[in-house]
Amino acid sequence: MGLQAPLWRAVTVFRVAALVYATVLMLTGFRDFTRPWLGWAVLAAMIAWTAVTGVHYHDPAGRNRSWLAADLAFTLACLLASMLVVPAAKLSSGGATLPMAWVAGAVLVWALRGGRRAGGIAALIVGAADLFLRGEITSATVNGTVLLLLAGGVMGYVSRLTDDAETRLQRAVELEAATRERERLARGMHDSVLQVLALVQRRGTELGGEAAELGRLAGEQEAVLRSLVGVHVTAAVAGTADLRLLLGRYGSPLVTVATPATPVLLPAAVAAELAAAAGSALDNVATHCGSSARAWVLVEQEPDAVTVSIRDDGPGIAPGRLAEAATSGRLGVAQSIQGRVRDLGGTVAITSGPGQGTEVELRVPLPR
Incomplete structure (x- = not known):
């Protein structure tokens, strides 16, 4: 009542x-x-x-x-x-x-x-x-x-x-129920599919050759499934979403995602746009830095804002390259990343240099 x-x-x-x-x-x-x-x-x-x-x-x-x-x-x-x-x-x-x-x-x-x-x-x-x-x-x-x-x-x-x-109180009850369901699914996945994929990855690495490639693919699928376990029952509460779960699906052997231990709850639309902007930054890493480039995603929650940093070990961006790309009509960074974050009232800071890799920092204020 x-x-x-x-x-x-x-x-x-x-x-x-x-x-x-x-x-x-x-x-x-x-x-x-x-x-x-x-x-x-x-x-x-x-x-x-x-x-x-x-x-x-x-x-x-x-x-x-x-x-x-x-x-x-x-x-x-x-x-x-x-x-x-x-x-x-x-x-x-x-x-x-x-x-x-x-x-x-x-x-x-x-x-x-x-x-x-x-x-x-x-x-x-x-x-x-x-x-x-x-x-x-x-x-x-x-x-x-x-x-x-x-x-x-x-x-x-x-x-x-x-x-x-x-x-x-309702949000807390829903969050607790979703957390329990996620833990139950995680246990089931860990006891079956995830253990098999981990075994294939380990044995493939030991055997080498084509088996090593099979092991690498198994490792990637293991990482994807681990993220899907969390996404399947998101701890979303009445229009909110946990940013950690949305970013976790980008994790792979080449992409390391580090998030806080507690949920990073944002309005669902804000979380989706911020995760999409981070995904565009990771796409740029794969496109411009080579298939072997590594990337690190770090999520930080402050009292008044959430910051997502994407850093890679690629060759970096030459000075003036982003402005030249925007002038020539290639608006990947300007629209997919900067445009999304700007519409959320946030800011984007890009730090790069030849041979130093690139760091893209997405900062979005928390709604009052």
């Missing part, structure tokens, strides 16, 4: 307690009323409405705008009915209305459903009705409106906190 369910039950309990207070006031003061029978009728309607809303608000589907509007309208009707029951002189001097504190129930449900702003609006509407009822600004109207505003503000704030807590 969610973390907000206790708050809705608390509002119902508050309304019941406020009804008890209104009943006590009715019993001690109904002899002074101009129409006591109408006062008892209003109290009976308040009791019935409290029971109806208590049952209706128990179901999250019943907490819609139509019911909240009806709740506020009924509360205002009970409050304004005091004009026909309580003597005008008593109201103008700050005397009790028929519903008294019961009117705060509508303000609380508005704040619980719509936040602090909705609670404040409901409090001002009830305060305006109370002012109209009494005919002048008194300490009773001012104090009552201020208390309603405070109650609406506090309930709206607590409602937002419970929403955030529920979202985080």
Whole structure:
């Protein structure tokens, strides 16, 4: 039922307690009323409405705008009915209305459903009705409106906190379930396919010749399968993705991927674009540095940004070569790497020199 369910039950309990207070006031003061029978009728309607809303608000589907509007309208009707029951002189001097504190129930449900702003609006509407009822600004109207505003503000704030807590709890549960499933698949893969591929790689290297080539291919497939074990059940949570898993599939005997031990969660679209930019950089290594060039991918997570560095041991980039490539229409670096990261609000730094290899640093700020 969610973390907000206790708050809705608390509002119902508050309304019941406020009804008890209104009943006590009715019993001690109904002899002074101009129409006591109408006062008892209003109290009976308040009791019935409290029971109806208590049952209706128990179901999250019943907490819609139509019911909240009806709740506020009924509360205002009970409050304004005091004009026909309580003597005008008593109201103008700050005397009790028929519903008294019961009117705060509508303000609380508005704040619980719509936040602090909705609670404040409901409090001002009830305060305006109370002012109209009494005919002048008194300490009773001012104090009552201020208390309603405070109650609406506090309930709206607590409602937002419970929403955030529920979202985080759901993400934690999904992450734990995905982690367990990934570990289960990893154990199964390790006990069967991965062990066979590792054996083929080791025996092929020992035998040499064509068997060595077969062993190398087996080693590459082992690395790919290990990354797929993680990608198959990504620890993605409500639109997020673990960058480590997306980059892990680029790992191979020639590409070493180093990531933090904990998940690097980013919005799914951001993680996909950042991983694609890193993949383009690795494609450039394979294309321009030769089939035997090695590359290293390093992921660093900072409090406000994520940095992915791709370094290779190739011949490096001659000065002015990137600008010349962009001028001649070859936009691999300009679009596939720099363009992607720029669209994410990040930066790309390329450090290279003849005979020194190349390092491409992709830095993307974390969303607030």
